[in-house]
Amino acid sequence: MSAYRIHVLFEGYSTLQEHVQIANCTCTLITGQKNVIVDTMTPWDGARIFEALRVRSLKCEDIDYVVSTHGHADHVGNNNLFLNATHIVGTCIFKCDKFYNYDFDGGNPYPLDGGSVCVFATPGHTLDHVSVLVRTEDLGVVVVAGDLFEKEEDVFNPEIWKASGSADQCLQVQHRNKVLLESDYIIPGHGPMFKVTEGMRDTVKN
Template structure:
């Protein structure tokens, strides 16, 4: 159940333009979790990456976006059967769950080995995913470190 990096993120200034995209991470369970779904132009890449791991979008139980920037939420639309956690918001379809309070330090428990916690970041509602596996404890932190 160790995290699998499907795509490395990047942030760079080149030819007078700024380019950025987030890392996209898979936790193959159950439960199956995708963390940060890149830009809206990356859908085919994500589909192909999941297929290499014998998964489809319908197999994903949770989508966690470490914050709401466009390079982290762009392909959420692919995962129609999953619970979505975007920053501090937890939703399924048009239902937003109000019984969870990240702001008070409350952890969102996905499974015995996967939890989502509020963490400092470059928005006011960043979250990180903590995974415990046979490789130890891993934190998926989104844009914890960013360069311009």
């Protein structure tokens, strides 16, 4: 089984300017035995994604899985570019007109490649929100967390993620804590990847 690598193609952002939300999500590529793209940004970003793949010697047809951590518009905008892939949007798994049932509610991760890459339920921001766990040789355990985490700063200032909307804040806290304790790096929905520190884990223990 080949080693998996993480490529943050585009770092997300989110700001409020004169009562208008300016935002786009982080787009992440996972390469290895399977190629996975997580959160495909807005429909206006297709050319940027094409180019980001091209410089890595990949085409859209080389992607095995498209994962949208949830169905908000800035996370699904270019899913249609990847027609060879199995798509996972929240907890819905499908390819073409075939939709597959999977018991995410049972706490079982959905494996994309053995134990190296899996999708697991992290409800809170939306009730069908999922995240992607990747075991890598260079970074350890990386969780592509979508809007479970808005950005690194919200680890110590929860008002940031709460202001971005949460269908169930209690569930979101529960899954945020689990990810903080079990990962080495987190890729949030609207900011750069960050390393999980002991100080961050202390926010869970306390």
